[in-house]
Amino acid sequence: MCDLCDAKxxxxxxxxxxxLRYRFSKVEDMLSDGEEIHITKRKRTVARLLPxxxxxxxxxxxxxxxxxxxxxxxxxxxGADLISLERDRx
Numbered sequence: 001m002c003d004l005c006d007a008k009x010x011x012x013x014x015x016x017x018x019x020l021r022y023r024f025s026k027v028e029d030m031l032s033d034g035e036e037i038h039i040t041k042r043k044r045t046v047a048r049l050l051p052x053x054x055x056x057x058x059x060x061x062x063x064x065x066x067x068x069x070x071x072x073x074x075x076x077x078x079g080a081d082l083i084s085l086e087r088d089r090x
Contacts, residue, residue: 013037017046 011037015027020039030037031051039047064080 014040014045015077017041 001031013030015023015030015037017039020027027049034051036051037049038045039049068084
């Protein structure tokens with residue numbers, strides 16, 4: 001972000017207070033990429049922005065449980081179980 005800085009540190013991203021004010025969309029893009037950003041004022045770090053912690057993976061519905069509940073009389077083995085049995089056979 002700081003194109004006019006003398007020393008460039010490639011291992012951390014920097015943004016100035018002015019960048020936050022006028023180019024926040026670029027700072028937001030860097031945060032969404034998971035990068036830590038150091039906010040500087042007069043070449044001194046005054047704050048550190050960290051990306052938000054990602055939520056855990058959403059729970060997948062229990063499709064097999066639903067099928068067994070709906071077709072409990074006719075469904076004895078699931079199709080996925082049959083395929084896994086066939087794969088283990090060879």
